[in-house]
Amino acid sequence: xxxxxxxxxxxxxxxxxxxxxxxxxxxxxxxxxxxxxxxxxxxxxxxxxxxxxxxxxxxxxxxxxxxxxxxxxxxxxxxxxxxxxxxxxxxxxxxxxxxxxxxx
Numbered sequence: 084x085x086x087x088x089x090x091x092x093x094x095x096x097x098x099x100x101x102x103x104x105x106x107x108x109x110x111x112x113x114x115x116x117x118x119x120x121x122x123x124x125x126x127x128x129x130x131x132x133x134x135x136x137x138x139x140x141x142x143x144x145x146x147x148x149x150x151x152x153x154x155x156x157x158x159x160x161x162x163x164x165x166x167x168x169x170x171x172x173x174x175x176x177x178x179x180x181x182x183x184x185x186x187x
Contacts, residue, residue, distance in 0.1 A: 092133070093118065097126045107137055107153050107160075107170065114153050114170040114187065132187050134174055139183040145173040151185050160185060 096110045102117040108129055109115075115129035116137075139145070140154065140161040151160045152167035160170060160183050174184040 092131060093128050094131055095126055095128055097124060099123060102127065105135070105137075107158065109153060109155050109168045112168065114168050116187065130187065134184055134186050136177045136179075136182045136184050137170075138181055141181075145176070145183055147173060147175065149173045151183070 094110065094113070094115060098108060098110070098121070101123045102108055102121050104117055104119045106117045107114065108117055110129060113131065115131050116135050118128040118130060121127035138159040140157070140159050143162045145151070145162060149162060149172065151162060151170050151173050152164050153170040154161050154167050161167060171185045171187040174186050177184050
């Protein structure tokens with residue numbers, strides 16, 4: 084295919100705040116997960132696809148396949164869409180009750 088560029092699994096971006104490997108991050112309207120630790124204002128690689136385990140909002144009810152959102156202020160996955168960025172879809176509870184697995 085002559086217009087194919089790349090698989091699109093990752094994106095390079097520079098964020099104003101430092102992030103740690105595995106942290107959720109909002110890049111424009113995209114939700115991604117940091118591949119490594121990056122200092123503030125340093126270019127990094129962020130995953131756009133895959134299944135990841137991330138902190139969840141206590142008290143939210145998650146059902147398989149439901150849309151989930153990233154609350155940047157609190158740093159967790161929630162079912163509340165208002166003022167949050169679409170992060171993907173809920174897959175399963177993680178062994179740690181404070182975490183959920185989601186598909187980006």
